[in-house]
Amino acid sequence: MSRTPLDTVEHAAATPDVELPWAELGLKKDEYERVVEILGRRPTGAELAMYSVMWSEHCSYKSSKVHLRQFGEKAPESDALLVGIGENAGVVDVGQGYAVTFKVESHNHPSYVEPYQGAATGVGGIVRDIIAMGARPVAVVDPLRFGAADHPDTKRVLPGVVAGIGGYGNCLGLPNIGGEVVFDACYQGNPLVNAGAIGVMRHEDIHLAKASGAGNQVILYGARTGGDGIGGASILASETFDDAKPSKRPAVQVGDPFQEKLLIECTLEAFREKLVVGIQDLGAAGLSCATSELASNGSGGMRVTLDDVPLRDSTLSPEEILMSESQERMCAVVEPGKVDRFLEICAKWDVIATVIGEVTDGDRLEIFWHGGKIVDVDPRTVAHDGPVYERPYARPDWQDVLQADDAGKLPRPATGEELKDQVLRLVGSPNQASKKWITSQYDHFVQGNTVLAQPEDSGMIRIDEESGLGVAIATDGNGRYAKLDPYTGAQLALAEAYRNVATTGARPLAVSDCLNFGSPEDSAVMWQFAEAVRGLADGCRQLGTPVTGGNVSLYNQTGEAAIHPTPVVAVLGVIDDVARRTPVAFQEEGQLLYLLGDTREEFGGSAWSQVVHDHLGGMPPKVDLERERLLAEILISASRDGMIDSAHDLSDGGLVQAVVESALLGGKGARLVVPDGLDAFTFLLSESAGRAVVAVPRSEEVRFNDMCGARGLPATRIGVVDGDAVEVQGEFTLSLAELRETHEQTIPSLLA
Amino acid sequence: MTARIGVVTFPGSLDDRDTQRAIRLAGAEPVALWHKDKDLKQVDAVVLPGGFSYGDYLRAGAISRFSPVMESVVEQARAGLPVLGICNGFQVLTEAHLLPGAMLGNDHLHFICRDQKLRVENAGTAWTGDYTAGQEIHIPLKNMDGRFVADTYTLDELEAEGRVVFRYLDVNPNGSLRDIAGITNEAGNVVGLMPHPEHAVEPLIGSGRTDGLPFFTSILKKLVTA
Numbered sequence: 001m002s003r004t005p006l007d008t009v010e011h012a013a014a015t016p017d018v019e020l021p022w023a024e025l026g027l028k029k030d031e032y033e034r035v036v037e038i039l040g041r042r043p044t045g046a047e048l049a050m051y052s053v054m055w056s057e058h059c060s061y062k063s064s065k066v067h068l069r070q071f072g073e074k075a076p077e078s079d080a081l082l083v084g085i086g087e088n089a090g091v092v093d094v095g096q097g098y099a100v101t102f103k104v105e106s107h108n109h110p111s112y113v114e115p116y117q118g119a120a121t122g123v124g125g126i127v128r129d130i131i132a133m134g135a136r137p138v139a140v141v142d143p144l145r146f147g148a149a150d151h152p153d154t155k156r157v158l159p160g161v162v163a164g165i166g167g168y169g170n171c172l173g174l175p176n177i178g179g180e181v182v183f184d185a186c187y188q189g190n191p192l193v194n195a196g197a198i199g200v201m202r203h204e205d206i207h208l209a210k211a212s213g214a215g216n217q218v219i220l221y222g223a224r225t226g227g228d229g230i231g232g233a234s235i236l237a238s239e240t241f242d243d244a245k246p247s248k249r250p251a252v253q254v255g256d257p258f259q260e261k262l263l264i265e266c267t268l269e270a271f272r273e274k275l276v277v278g279i280q281d282l283g284a285a286g287l288s289c290a291t292s293e294l295a296s297n298g299s300g301g302m303r304v305t306l307d308d309v310p311l312r313d314s315t316l317s318p319e320e321i322l323m324s325e326s327q328e329r330m331c332a333v334v335e336p337g338k339v340d341r342f343l344e345i346c347a348k349w350d351v352i353a354t355v356i357g358e359v360t361d362g363d364r365l366e367i368f369w370h371g372g373k374i375v376d377v378d379p380r381t382v383a384h385d386g387p388v389y390e391r392p393y394a395r396p397d398w399q400d401v402l403q404a405d406d407a408g409k410l411p412r413p414a415t416g417e418e419l420k421d422q423v424l425r426l427v428g429s430p431n432q433a434s435k436k437w438i439t440s441q442y443d444h445f446v447q448g449n450t451v452l453a454q455p456e457d458s459g460m461i462r463i464d465e466e467s468g469l470g471v472a473i474a475t476d477g478n479g480r481y482a483k484l485d486p487y488t489g490a491q492l493a494l495a496e497a498y499r500n501v502a503t504t505g506a507r508p509l510a511v512s513d514c515l516n517f518g519s520p521e522d523s524a525v526m527w528q529f530a531e532a533v534r535g536l537a538d539g540c541r542q543l544g545t546p547v548t549g550g551n552v553s554l555y556n557q558t559g560e561a562a563i564h565p566t567p568v569v570a571v572l573g574v575i576d577d578v579a580r581r582t583p584v585a586f587q588e589e590g591q592l593l594y595l596l597g598d599t600r601e602e603f604g605g606s607a608w609s610q611v612v613h614d615h616l617g618g619m620p621p622k623v624d625l626e627r628e629r630l631l632a633e634i635l636i637s638a639s640r641d642g643m644i645d646s647a648h649d650l651s652d653g654g655l656v657q658a659v660v661e662s663a664l665l666g667g668k669g670a671r672l673v674v675p676d677g678l679d680a681f682t683f684l685l686s687e688s689a690g691r692a693v694v695a696v697p698r699s700e701e702v703r704f705n706d707m708c709g710a711r712g713l714p715a716t717r718i719g720v721v722d723g724d725a726v727e728v729q730g731e732f733t734l735s736l737a738e739l740r741e742t743h744e745q746t747i748p749s750l751l752a
Numbered sequence: 753m754t755a756r757i758g759v760v761t762f763p764g765s766l767d768d769r770d771t772q773r774a775i776r777l778a779g780a781e782p783v784a785l786w787h788k789d790k791d792l793k794q795v796d797a798v799v800l801p802g803g804f805s806y807g808d809y810l811r812a813g814a815i816s817r818f819s820p821v822m823e824s825v826v827e828q829a830r831a832g833l834p835v836l837g838i839c840n841g842f843q844v845l846t847e848a849h850l851l852p853g854a855m856l857g858n859d860h861l862h863f864i865c866r867d868q869k870l871r872v873e874n875a876g877t878a879w880t881g882d883y884t885a886g887q888e889i890h891i892p893l894k895n896m897d898g899r900f901v902a903d904t905y906t907l908d909e910l911e912a913e914g915r916v917v918f919r920y921l922d923v924n925p926n927g928s929l930r931d932i933a934g935i936t937n938e939a940g941n942v943v944g945l946m947p948h949p950e951h952a953v954e955p956l957i958g959s960g961r962t963d964g965l966p967f968f969t970s971i972l973k974k975l976v977t978a
Contacts, residue, residue: 166863167863170863171766171807173803257807258764258808261763350763441862441864445865445894445959447769448767448769448770448773448950451956
């Protein structure tokens, strides 16, 4: 085996004319020139590897950064925010000395290539973000979007994704309490696999990703480093090695949930003993990211000996080691006197742990290999000073045409019989149908603190057994609305998640987001992105819920066809006593059904327009965030004071969908009367925002009405919980048996 | 006076803390046991909780059987120590030959999580005294490898000796032979089942029922009055 000389810093300085494959690694010419300018020489292969991954869209947010700044600039005053944007995950104060961290991330592209591992490692990555903040993970949620439900490829992707999420999350012992499953042809070839996680800690346990204190040791622990998830680094490898070696390494990482479970336990034990100064998980960009971020966020520099990294494959080049995205690894900074104890804890859990470097009092990140210095950089230039693009954006010409194609003009059902048929089609359509076949593959009982899980409006977890303090989380997004108007669509996603949290009785506190869009190089997509971010930032300011962090996923498109702009919003809420939570299911016959909020003729982007007419056009429902806030206050008060026994948010599918779900879950029917001033069709199927349907015990009716009246929230009595059918007086009756058959058979018959 | 009930933590155990909580709620004292430790700390009974003990990549429970703690558990169970194996714990008990039969992958090949209806067939074991025979209960079930199998001779023997402790009702969620959800040994001190009684001990949490609490009150009563 012959080998070219090691490309050290010295060698790079002496050989300025050596051509490096920067284009193959995804860098643009001007970006490469900027690296040369920063270093004052050509980069070494290892340095190029680091810059290329850290300056990628995924790691540097170079296209989205200029817009994302609004989340900080427009952030509302909030006493609840303990750690904001920029750390591994945001941290929120939920009272009684507890802090909660939560975040949503995407693993879209890998999940299309290899559904099981793509989705599994998505769960693994978000969970490591949570432990890196010092928290014990307590729940996961999974907002998922696939192509048409009856498309053959959906049957390949969906079962793999669901099995991957279950296979990984179930093995970690994390209850899966929420999320969404949406089908739309626009996600064909670009499924959206977003993964969210929540963690809980005491205030004093918050940890940050920074390396401080010269002499402190840098410990890499967890799985050995292998060749998985390397992507472009093998190009560099083939530059430095001229023999034949395995070159086509899998670009999708492979997960080992058992290893991750050990990582969680030993990390939390090290936290409990206060052994950790700074910590960072290894996700995208692996060691390149962990070392440069730890070093640049701390006060000193860092020296790393790459030879000490435990390897799964001894033929890996230094560039590959730096870029490897092998899963289940973390990096901790530990004071010298505490290293032995840290290593002991790792040994207790059979986790491999190795000192690979130390914090220095300089300001350089230096990495050594076989005695030679192969990296010598200012870590800030790698981690934070990546390129920032002001991508051109412009409202596309077709937007006006789309908005002018009013869904209100679509033919409506003419008779009660026709209305009944359309309702039944809707309840059995893939998007509105029961997702039990999917969610029953996830453990939602483990840890013994799950108060609510899907199909409830929000997932809810008890965090203190004595006081009953709990947190709730809901994720929502509607790409159809956002396509019609990205600004409004983003606010509707926020409003729905906010409402879902309040419907269960919890007070919304903070927001995380996962922004899924097409190519930023398309000015129309960039406009959608800019509008959605602006809408979300404005909405969060108005509702008083700051964005604590999140994730951007671009390039979700096949050829010229981008996905619908899909901002997915997660809202976190707190409830003082989980015993006061409000479920979706009808509890008792005879209770009165009230519709809260205003119903208008709003059908643009609706489930009805999609299922019955295969139509997408017009304007999405109007957003009124002040109304959302009032509705939330009423729902929270009513739940706290025992005025309602069940509640369900109204969103896609409208009132009838909500009533059918509450009835099927409770095993009790409903008799509905169309209120004055509304026709049956609009009453049942409009998707006006800012609404919920609640069941009020008769003994509470006066008190409940007085409260809504005094605070100015329209509350209309629309019927009663009764019988074993959903009856709309003068229109139709559908038995619960028929509704259940229709609602529950769709997904298994398509996918099982 | 109360009883001390040990809960083994294997590295991949998931429901160990939940089981400790259930023991506490029943009025007994939970004692944490570690898989690398042979010492059972003189507990009065042991629970092997659910989870994926060592990752279960080979076969559920196949490696745990050889752990130091299991040497002591097997030895003392044979001498009469009450042992309950839940889900992965049941798998470990069959691998350790404290209970007959084996667990295969669910017949539908998916992980399944549901609130499962069961019939109590035997209320005479150390862990089921607070139930009555024939009682119908709901206990959450969640597993990938829950299909109980044994040869016909063993199955007939289990039936004849009344050692089938729980049977699935309405739905057989995994293809278990003769709808068997849980069994006991000849002496009645070792019980294994796939459903998770520790997830049904508080009215607000999980399935919202408390049908699982009698497991833990049964053993407490037996130990305290013994």
